[in-house]
Structure formats: C-alpha cells, structure tokens
Amino acid sequence: MPPRKRASSGAGADADPGSPGRPPAGELPARLRSTDIARLAGVSVAAVSIAVNGRPGLSDATRKRILDVANELNWRPHLAARALKGAANDVVGIVIARPARTLGVEPFFAQFLSGLQSCLSNRGIATQLLIVEDTETQVAVYRRWAAENRVDGLVLLDLAVDDARPRLVADLGIPAVVLGSHGNPMPLTSVWVDDHAATARILRHLVALGHRRIGHVSGTVAYQHTQRRLRAIEDVRDSTGIEVTSIATDYSDAQGASATRRLLEANPRYTAVVYDNDVMAVAGLGVATEMGIPVPRDVSVVSFDDSVLTTMAHPSLTALTRDTFALGTLTATELLRVMAERPAPRPVQAPTPQLVIRQSTAAPAER
Amino acid sequence: MPPRKRASSGAGADADPGSPGRPPAGELPARLRSTDIARLAGVSVAAVSIAVNGRPGLSDATRKRILDVANELNWRPHLAARALKGAANDVVGIVIARPARTLGVEPFFAQFLSGLQSCLSNRGIATQLLIVEDTETQVAVYRRWAAENRVDGLVLLDLAVDDARPRLVADLGIPAVVLGSHGNPMPLTSVWVDDHAATARILRHLVALGHRRIGHVSGTVAYQHTQRRLRAIEDVRDSTGIEVTSIATDYSDAQGASATRRLLEANPRYTAVVYDNDVMAVAGLGVATEMGIPVPRDVSVVSFDDSVLTTMAHPSLTALTRDTFALGTLTATELLRVMAERPAPRPVQAPTPQLVIRQSTAAPAER
DNA sequence: CAGGGCGTCTAATACGTTTTAGTAGAATCG
DNA sequence: CGATTCTACTAAAACGTATTAGACGCCCTG
Numbered sequence: 081m082p083p084r085k086r087a088s089s090g091a092g093a094d095a096d097p098g099s100p101g102r103p104p105a106g107e108l109p110a111r112l113r114s115t116d117i118a119r120l121a122g123v124s125v126a127a128v129s130i131a132v133n134g135r136p137g138l139s140d141a142t143r144k145r146i147l148d149v150a151n152e153l154n155w156r157p158h159l160a161a162r163a164l165k166g167a168a169n170d171v172v173g174i175v176i177a178r179p180a181r182t183l184g185v186e187p188f189f190a191q192f193l194s195g196l197q198s199c200l201s202n203r204g205i206a207t208q209l210l211i212v213e214d215t216e217t218q219v220a221v222y223r224r225w226a227a228e229n230r231v232d233g234l235v236l237l238d239l240a241v242d243d244a245r246p247r248l249v250a251d252l253g254i255p256a257v258v259l260g261s262h263g264n265p266m267p268l269t270s271v272w273v274d275d276h277a278a279t280a281r282i283l284r285h286l287v288a289l290g291h292r293r294i295g296h297v298s299g300t301v302a303y304q305h306t307q308r309r310l311r312a313i314e315d316v317r318d319s320t321g322i323e324v325t326s327i328a329t330d331y332s333d334a335q336g337a338s339a340t341r342r343l344l345e346a347n348p349r350y351t352a353v354v355y356d357n358d359v360m361a362v363a364g365l366g367v368a369t370e371m372g373i374p375v376p377r378d379v380s381v382v383s384f385d386d387s388v389l390t391t392m393a394h395p396s397l398t399a400l401t402r403d404t405f406a407l408g409t410l411t412a413t414e415l416l417r418v419m420a421e422r423p424a425p426r427p428v429q430a431p432t433p434q435l436v437i438r439q440s441t442a443a444p445a446e447r
Numbered sequence: 448m449p450p451r452k453r454a455s456s457g458a459g460a461d462a463d464p465g466s467p468g469r470p471p472a473g474e475l476p477a478r479l480r481s482t483d484i485a486r487l488a489g490v491s492v493a494a495v496s497i498a499v500n501g502r503p504g505l506s507d508a509t510r511k512r513i514l515d516v517a518n519e520l521n522w523r524p525h526l527a528a529r530a531l532k533g534a535a536n537d538v539v540g541i542v543i544a545r546p547a548r549t550l551g552v553e554p555f556f557a558q559f560l561s562g563l564q565s566c567l568s569n570r571g572i573a574t575q576l577l578i579v580e581d582t583e584t585q586v587a588v589y590r591r592w593a594a595e596n597r598v599d600g601l602v603l604l605d606l607a608v609d610d611a612r613p614r615l616v617a618d619l620g621i622p623a624v625v626l627g628s629h630g631n632p633m634p635l636t637s638v639w640v641d642d643h644a645a646t647a648r649i650l651r652h653l654v655a656l657g658h659r660r661i662g663h664v665s666g667t668v669a670y671q672h673t674q675r676r677l678r679a680i681e682d683v684r685d686s687t688g689i690e691v692t693s694i695a696t697d698y699s700d701a702q703g704a705s706a707t708r709r710l711l712e713a714n715p716r717y718t719a720v721v722y723d724n725d726v727m728a729v730a731g732l733g734v735a736t737e738m739g740i741p742v743p744r745d746v747s748v749v750s751f752d753d754s755v756l757t758t759m760a761h762p763s764l765t766a767l768t769r770d771t772f773a774l775g776t777l778t779a780t781e782l783l784r785v786m787a788e789r790p791a792p793r794p795v796q797a798p799t800p801q802l803v804i805r806q807s808t809a810a811p812a813e814r
Numbered sequence: 815c816a817g818g819g820c821g822t823c824t825a826a827t828a829c830g831t832t833t834t835a836g837t838a839g840a841a842t843c844g
Numbered sequence: 845c846g847a848t849t850c851t852a853c854t855a856a857a858a859c860g861t862a863t864t865a866g867a868c869g870c871c872c873t874g
Binding site for chain 1: 479521524538554556577579591700726729730
C-alpha cells in the first residue's frame with residue numbers, strides 16, 4: 081500500500097474521515113501546512129518560508145500575496161517543524177526548587193517573573209516554569225531540557241553556596257543568566273545586587289541612631305546572598321565594634337517570630353532587630369507588640385525586603401526597597417543578549433536597594 | 448556535492464571541529480540522535496523509539512540494553528522531532544492580561560500557579576506563561592499558539608462578563624479549563640467557586656452581629672466573579688432588608704483607601720465594610736485607624752481574600768479563606784483529564800471559601 | 815511436516831518546515 | 845552579441861523522531 085496521502089486539493093471523496101467511535105468534541109480541523117499556502121498563493125513552499133521569515137529574495141508583490149494568504153487563513157509555521165530545523169523555540173525556562181506552597185508568600189518571585197516576562201513578551205518569548213522539590217531534580221530537569229532542546233535560555237535563581245548549576249548549565253551549552261552570583265570563576269553571565277553595601281546601609285542607619293546591640297534574623301544560610309549579608313555584618317562589626325547577633329531561620333513567619341522572642345528576651349535586650357525578609361519582620365513586629373515592647377521606642381525594626389506588608393504594618397517598617405520588577409526586566413535584557421550574541425560571561429550590577437526610613441526605627445531608649 | 452554527513456562512529460579524525468574563529472564559549476556538543484543510541488546498542492532506530500516510549504514489542508534484554516545506553520549518554524528524544532510526529536509537547540499555557548506590575552501584589556496568582564505546577568510537574572508538564580497588556584493581544588496569542596501547536600492545554604483566568612475567550616479556545620480545539628465561570632452555554636470545562644454562598648456567608652455573619660448598614664468595596668465590575676458577588680449582595684439585601692452600598696474600585700490599595708474614606712465619612716456611618724481583596728482591606732483598616740475610628744468597636748472590617756496580610760494586620764482581619772494552592776491543583780487535575788480524554792465540558796465545583804472570624808468584626812457600637 | 819501465530823526486530827516513510835543549490839530569464843557590460 | 849551578473853523563484857535535501865508494514869525465526873498445532 082502506498083503511504084497514506086492527505087486529501088489534497090483534488091477530488092475530496094472523504095469529507096470527514098474523523099473517528100466515528102469517539103462521540104464528543106472530536107473534530108480535527110486538518111492543520112494547514114505551508115504547502116497549502118503555497119498552492120493558494122501559486123508559489124512554492126520555499127517562497128512561503130522566505131516570505132513568512134522576512135528574508136530577502138522575493139519580489140514585493142509575491143511576498144505580499146503570500147503573506148495575505150497566510151494571514152487570511154491564520155496560518156503560522158508549525159513550531160515543532162521549525163524547531164527541528166534548528167530555529168529558536170522562543171521559550172526561556174525557570175526551574176525553582178522550593179516547597180511549592182511557599183511560592184505565593186513572598187511577592188519577590190511573582191514580581192520578578194512579571195518583569196522578566198514583560199520584557200520577553202516584546203520578543204514573543206514565553207517563560208516556561210517548573211517547580212520541583214529539591215536541587216537534584218532541578219539539575220535533572222536542566223539536563224532533560226538540554227537534551228530535548230526545550231528552551232532557548234535559562235534563568236537561575238536562589239543560588240546556593242557551591243551551587244553546581246552554573247557550571248552544569250554552561251557545560252550543557254544553554255544560554256543562561258544567574259541572578260545573584262558574581263563569584264569566581266563565573267561560568268555564566270550574572271545579574272547581581274550589592275548585598276554588602278545594602279547591609280552596611282542598614283547598619284549605618286541603626287548605628288547613627290545610637291544602636292550598639294543589634295539582632296539579625298537571617299534567612300537560610302545555604303544561600304549565597306545570605307552569606308554575603310553575614311559577611312557584611314561581620315565587616316561592620318569589625319570596623320565599628322558594635323555587637324550584632326545573627327539567628328538563622330528558614331524565612332518563615334514562625335521562625336521569624338521565635339527568633340524575635342529570643343532576641344527580645346535577652347538581657348541586656350537588643351535595641352534593634354534586622355530581618356532578612358518582610359514576612360519575618362512583620363511577624364517580629366507582632367511579637368514585640370504582644371510582649372508589650374513598643375516599636376520603635378524600645379526596639380527598632382528593619383526589613384531587608386520592602387512590600388505592601390512593610391508599608392501597611394503599624395508602625396510602618398523601615399526597609400530596603402528595590403524595584404524587583406526592574407530586576408526582572410534587567411535579567412531578561414541580559415538573557416536576550418546572551419541568547420543572541422553568546423558573549424563571554426560577565427557580571428551585571430543591578431541598582432543597590434535603597435533604605436526607606438519609616439516609623440519603625442528610632443534612637444534607642446535611654447537606660 | 449553529496450549531502451553533508453555527520454561524523455559517525457568510524458575513524459575519528461575530527462576530535463574538535465568546533466569553530467576556531469569564535470573565541471568565547473563556542474563549543475557545540477554535537478547533539479546525540481536516536482541513530483547514535485541505536486548504533487551503540489546494536490539495534491535499529493525503531494527499536495530505540497519503542498524502548499524509550501515504553502511500548503510493547505521488544506524483549507526485556509534488548510529494551511534494557513537500549514535504555515542503559517540512552518541513560519548513560521543522557522539522551523532524550525528531541526522534543527521538536529517528537530512533537531512533529533504529533534506527540535504532546537508537555538506544556539500548558541497561561542496568558543494573563545493585566546498590567547504586569549500588579550501581578551506581584553496579590554498572592555493569589557503565585558499561589559494558584561504553584562498549585563497548578565506542583566500537580567503538572569508530576570507528569571513532567573511545564574507551564575508556559577505570557578503576560579500581555581490587553582484582551583485583544585490575549586486572543587491573538589491563543590490563535591498563534593494554536594496555529595503553532597505550542598501548547599497541549601490552556602488555563603483561562605480572570606473571566607470578564609461576556610468573555611469571548613472560552614468560545615474561541617473551544618473552537619480552536621485546544622483542551623482548556625476556565626477558572627471561575629459556570630455559565631450557559633459552557634464551551635469549556637470550568638472550575639468554579641460558589642461566590643454567591645461565600646458572599647452570603649460574610650453578610651450573615653455581620654447581620655448576626657447586629658449590623659444593618661454595610662459598605663462594600665468591590666473590585667472591577669468587568670469580572671464575572673465581581674458580578675456574582677454583587678448579585679449575592681442584592682439577594683441578601685432583598686431578603687433581609689439591610690442596607691448595603693457597593694463602591695467599585697480597581698483592587699488597588701489607593702482606591703480601597705479612598706472608598707473607605709467615603710464610607711466612613713457618610714452619615715449615618717456604615718458600621719461594617721467588606722472588601723473584595725486583602726490589599727484594600729488592610730488599606731481600609733489603615734484609613735479607619737487614621738481617622739480615629741477604632742476597629743472593630745466603631746467599624747467592622749471583613750476581607751474576601753485571606754493572606755499573610757490579613758493575619759498580620761492589627762487587629763487581624765476576619766476574612767474568607769480558601770486554599771488557593773489546592774484550587775491550582777484541582778484545576779490542573781481537571782486540565783489533565785480534559786487533555787487525556789476530551790470529555791464534554793462540565794462544571795467542577797471547588798470548595799466554598801470559609802469565613803475565619805478574627806479580631807476585626809464585632810457587634811456595632813450602641814448609639 | 816505444512817502452516818498459522820506469535821515474539822522480535824528492521825527498513826522505509828511521514829511529520830512540516832528551512833535551507834541549499836540551482837534554473838530560467840532579464841539586465842548589464844565590454 | 846556572447847558572457848556575466850542579477851533577480852525571482854523552485855526542487856530537493858535535510859532536521860530527528862514515530863510508526864507502519866513486513867521480515868525472520870521459533871513454537872505450537874493438527
């Protein structure tokens with residue numbers, strides 16, 4: 081038997097060869113192909129390809145005729161066929177390794193993603209998202225995506241100390257940008273924030289107010305940016321001689337609250353507490369209020385992250401603020417560059433977060 | 448000239464034919480193909496395909512040998528080639544039409560997405576996300592994605608009154624689930640929440656406390672769920688005779704605040720205010736505090752959405768709570784069913800949000 | 815022992831596009 | 845006016861996989 085031929089323009093004896101056994105919603109609209117467009121425009125498929133890809137070598141009249149037919153029928157090149165020939169997929173991937181439930185808690189991710197996407201959308205590029213349990217699966221996904229040729233680029237987030245991913249992704253040959261790392265060696269282009277300066281900014285503010293005994297409710301120490309903050313704190317401690325105690329947490333409100341309790345029960349009491357994120361800061365504020373310790377009179381509170389939470393708290397919280405959306409667009413811009421030009425890896429500095437002084441910080445009470 | 452042949456297993460004189468002219472990071476690892484696996488396993492490409500797709504027709508020994516080789520080399524079928532043969536892409540799409548900057552404000556979206564993804568990830572399905580400006584572009588994207596065969600399924604969010612998208616998507620033949628609509632006719636399977644019952648639940652609570660004059664700061668009236676809430680309010684008004692006034696907003700804290708101001712300056716004053724989302728509720732709480740109107744003594748406050756915002760506010764806010772993450776997983780489950788079986792459209796009811804009574808509601812003050 | 819049936823495997827083809835090599839005709843040039 | 849270059853287009857060969865039709869043994873059965 082000859083290979084099954086699709087019903088072409090000729091005699092169409094098979095009006096609907098569709099499945100007679102499948103009752104509901106079983107119509108298949110018989111996908112258009114470039115041959116159809118070519119036939120209707122009276123040209124070859126090669127001409128169709130040239131026209132839709134805007135390449136030179138066609139008269140304006142012919143080009144227009146082809147495009148008119150294509151638009152009329154709302155035909156686009158089949159993505160898979162195009163990708164098979166080595167074209168871009170117009171997809172960038174993000175794989176996140178976090179407990180899925182925690183994603184919605186922080187506004188950071190959603191805002192970053194929005195910024196990223198709003199920049200990529202202009203180029204018709206979509207973002208492909210996968211949430212996995214652990215870093216191992218994450219690595220497996222990178223491998224799989226590379227093998228499958230699924231994405232044109234990657235964004236790496238939440239870099240851990242000694243994270244193996246940048247090296248792996250670079251070796252896999254996928255264009256990528258990492259957010260937050262600018263270590264050496266640097267296998268990938270990175271967008272980084274000066275956590276050191278930001279941390280110093282907070283501490284300078286508190287020291288200037290007169291605080292000499294400061295608590296720090298830190299995030300997960302496995303992350304690189306946490307380490308950078310801790311190092312900055314050490315530097316300030318060494319240079320100014322003030323006392324700073326860090327307590328590590330998992331960023332949750334629960335651990336933020338219990339860390340706060342420990343700091344406020346200490347004797348002598350810490351006169352200021354710095355929190356690595358907004359959720360913990362607000363939770364800590366609640367704890368202080370519960371314990372009858374007025375903020376900012378008896379204890380000042382500062383958050384590393386700014387959000388609707390910190391502005392709406394009472395008292396509103398002094399916080400480091402940054403444009404997370406813009407961070408996303410910056411990352412996207414760099415990724416587009418990497419995808420297009422494959423330049424040598426380089427660090428790109430994002431604006432350093434600014435300190436917004438609100439109602440939660442003041443000079444420590446006299447003793 | 449004969450067609451370019453890739454260097455095969457034979458004499459390997461070309462250790463690294465990589466580009467000598469492009470200096471940085473220009474290695475291309477020469478993608479593996481099924482032929483390579485076949486050669487190394489000593490079988491045909493057909494056997495490789497059968498093995499990796501787990502289809503019957505191969506002895507266990509051969510099957511294992513093939514899979515071993517494939518895993519060893521970390522080879523996977525090229526996605527595009529596979530998709531070209533009509534296989535699934537393992538991608539579902541979500542197109543959101545909102546100002547990009549607003550996405551991070553509400554936790555709803557991030558949580559929903561997490562739930563969706565955590566369910567889809569089990570099947571190795573990724574989510575493709577696109578944020579666009581308006582509904583027109585959204586429709587164009589659906590058309591393009593359909594024509595390109597980019598996604599296996601769609602999730603439709605933020606349904607407007609008379610939204611044309613369900614009909615369009617159904618006509619395009621893309622499996623899809625809509626969140627929130629259960630109208631007639633229903634071209635697509637929908638996951639819906641009983642907004643009517645939820646709204647009634649809030650009002651019953653306030654009426655039971657003794658409130659007879661209630662303000663409602665509503666969201667954008669173009670959305671279907673806003674309409675359902677408004678209708679529910681009307682029903683309660685009609686059946687109980689209490690007074691309820693709605694003010695439409697765009698969900699922003701700014702408009703929430705100004706609406707609150709209007710309600711609290713009214714004479715006689717409204718003794719309770721219901722907000723369509725948590726951001727506005729917290730903003731309204733701030734306004735009341737500023738105006739020297741104690742909550743809940745002089746005015747009760749209820750939020751339609753629950754989040755870290757409502758729990759951390761002082762006083763903490765009475766709110767409707769629902770498991771947005773679970774809503775995501777439910778939607779994913781339904782979408783998977785639709786993609787697999789193409790059943791007739793049907794409504795799937797998600798659990799009705801429950802009222803969590805916190806500190807912001809109380810009986811109205813005596814007059 | 816012929817013949818059917820089954821288990822295992824392969825050759826060849828199709829999927830829908832892009833790209834390369836090439837052709838026919840018109841224009842240009844010495 | 846023949847040779848060259850250009851313009852506008854086409855035929856055919858990829859891209860890497862899934863699938864279909866069959867081939868080849870082998871076991872069973874009558």
